[in-house]
Amino acid sequence: MKDELQTRSTAPLESLDEWEDFLKERYPEPASAERKVSSVGTDPEKQKTEFRDYEANARDTVREFYKLNHEGQTHAFVLAKHQEYLGLNRMEMGVWEALQYLNQLIDDSDPDTDLSQAEHLLQTAEGIRRDGHPRWIVLTGLMHDLGKVLCLWGEPQWAVVGDTFPTGCRFSEKNVFPEFFANNPDSAVEAYQTECGIYEPGCGFDQVALSWGHDEYIYNVCKDYLPAEGLAMFRYHSFYPWHREGAYTALANDHDRAMLPWVLKFNEYDLYSKSHEAPREADLRPYYEELIVEFFPAKIRW
Ligand SMILES: [Fe+2]
Ligand SMILES: [Fe+2]
Numbered sequence: 094m095k096d097e098l099q100t101r102s103t104a105p106l107e108s109l110d111e112w113e114d115f116l117k118e119r120y121p122e123p124a125s126a127e128r129k130v131s132s133v134g135t136d137p138e139k140q141k142t143e144f145r146d147y148e149a150n151a152r153d154t155v156r157e158f159y160k161l162n163h164e165g166q167t168h169a170f171v172l173a174k175h176q177e178y179l180g181l182n183r184m185e186m187g188v189w190e191a192l193q194y195l196n197q198l199i200d201d202s203d204p205d206t207d208l209s210q211a212e213h214l215l216q217t218a219e220g221i222r223r224d225g226h227p228r229w230i231v232l233t234g235l236m237h238d239l240g241k242v243l244c245l246w247g248e249p250q251w252a253v254v255g256d257t258f259p260t261g262c263r264f265s266e267k268n269v270f271p272e273f274f275a276n277n278p279d280s281a282v283e284a285y286q287t288e289c290g291i292y293e294p295g296c297g298f299d300q301v302a303l304s305w306g307h308d309e310y311i312y313n314v315c316k317d318y319l320p321a322e323g324l325a326m327f328r329y330h331s332f333y334p335w336h337r338e339g340a341y342t343a344l345a346n347d348h349d350r351a352m353l354p355w356v357l358k359f360n361e362y363d364l365y366s367k368s369h370e371a372p373r374e375a376d377l378r379p380y381y382e383e384l385i386v387e388f389f390p391a392k393i394r395w
Contacts, residue, residue, distance in 0.1 A: 100197045100245065105157040109198075109241065110207055112254050115155045117364055119147045119269065120337055148270055156270070162251035163273035166304040168260040168285065174252070174305040179313050181394035183246070188385045188393065189378070191239050198244055212371045214238055219377070220366035232384050233323040234362055236315065237330055240307030242395070256333040257304045259341055262290025267340035269333070288343050297346035298329070306331065314395055318388050325352035326359040336360065 106112060148156075186194060196211045208216065218234035243253045256269055263286050264274040279285050288294075292301055303309055312328035319327075329352070334340040336356045 100199050104250075105154045105161070106250050107154060108207065109210075109244070109250065109254050111152070111155060112158060112250075113364070115147075115151060116256070116333070119144060120333070120364065144269070158251060159255065159270040160273045161249070162255040162304070163264075163268075163270060164276045165249075165251055166255075166258075166260060167277060167279045168282075168291075168302060170252075171260050171302045171305045175302070178243075178310060181314065184395050185392040186395060187391055188236060188239075188389050189382060191242065191395070192235070194245070195239055195242050198241065208371060210238060210241060211374065215372040215374060215377055215381075217362050217366050218381070219372055220362045228384055229320055229323050229388065230326075230359075232388055233319065233326050233359065235381060235384070236311060237327055237359070237363065238307060238311070240309070240311035240314070240327075243307055243310055252305055253307050255304065255306060255331065257306060257308055257329075257331045258334050259290075259292075259298075259301045259303055259344060261285055261302055262292060262344070263288055265334055265338075265340040267334045267338040292344055294343050295346050296344060298332075298335075298344060298349050301344055303328070303332065308332070314393060318393070321348075322352060322355040325349075325356055329356045330359060330363055332356075 151159075192211045192214060196209050198210055214235050214237070217237065218231050221234040222231045241253055244250070258264065258268050260279065261284075264271060264277070264280070268274070274280055284291055289296075308328055308331050312324055315327060316324060329336060335342070335345070336353060337360075
C-alpha cells in the first residue's frame with residue numbers, strides 16, 4: 094500500500110458526515126423526480142433567507158471547511174488533480190475490496206450514532222433495492238461514495254467532499270457560502286467572470302471541470318462499466334447548486350437535462366436514507382458480491 098496512506102480525514106470537520114448533516118439541514122425536503130428544479134421551494138426570497146440562516150447557524154467547523162473548499166478549488170487545481178488521478182494508475186482493487194479499504198477511514202464521528210462509510214453505502218443501496226429499482230441503480234448506491242478513498246491518500250477534506258461547482262466560469266451566488274469565493278484566485282481571472290466563462294453555452298457538463306472531489310473520481314473509475322444514468326448519479330450527486338438550486342443551467346445540454354431526474358431520485362436515497370440501524374454487512378455480502386460481478390471485473394483500476 095502507498096506509504097502516504099493516512100486513515101484519518103484531517104480537520105476542520107470532525108467527520109465527513111458533518112458536511113452531509115449540514116446538507117440535510119439545508120435541504121430538509123426530499124428531492125423529487127416529479128418536481129422541476131425551478132420550482133424547488135415555493136417562495137425564492139423566503140428560501141434565500143432560510144439558506145442564509147442555515148449558513149449563519151452552521152458550526153464553525155462547517156464554515157471553515159467551506160472556506161477552504163471555496164478558496165482552494167481553482168480551475169488550475171482541478172486540472173492538476175485530473176492529471177494526478179485520472180490516469181487511474183494508483184492501484185487495482187475489486188469493488189467489495191474498495192468498500193473495505195474505505196472503511197479504514199477513521200474520523201471523529203460518534204461510533205454509537207454514526208455509520209461507517211461502508212454502512213452508509215450499504216444503507217443507500219438497500220433503500221434503492223427495497224423500492225424495486227433496477228440492479229444497476231442498487232449498485233450505484235453501493236458505490237457512490239467510494240471516491241472518498243481520496244482521503245486515505247492524503248487529500249484534505251475540502252478536496253474530497255463538499256457541494257461541487259464548475260470552475261473556469263463565474264461562481265454562482267446559489268452556491269452555499271458564496272462569499273468565500275472572494276478569496277479564490279479565480280475570482281481575479283477575467284476570462285472566468287462570465288456566466289459560461291471558458292465554455293460554450295450549452296456545451297454539456299461533461300465539458301466542464303467541476304470542483305475536484307469524490308464524485309468526479311468515482312465517476313472516472315466506473316466510466317466503462319455502468320449506464321449513463323448511473324454515471325450521472327456518481328458525477329453530479331454533490332452538484333447541489335445545479336440539481337437543487339437550478340444554477341449553471343446555461344452550461345447544461347439535453348443529456349444533462351435528461352439525467353437530472355435520475356440525479357434527484359438518487360439524492361433522496363443518499364441524503365435521507367440514513368438511519369442509525371447499521372446494515373448487517375455479513376448477511377448482505379453474498380447478494381452484493383453477485384451484483385458486482387454482473388457489471389465489473391474482479392479488479393478495476395483506481
Ligand atoms: Fe457523496
Ligand atoms: Fe453518500
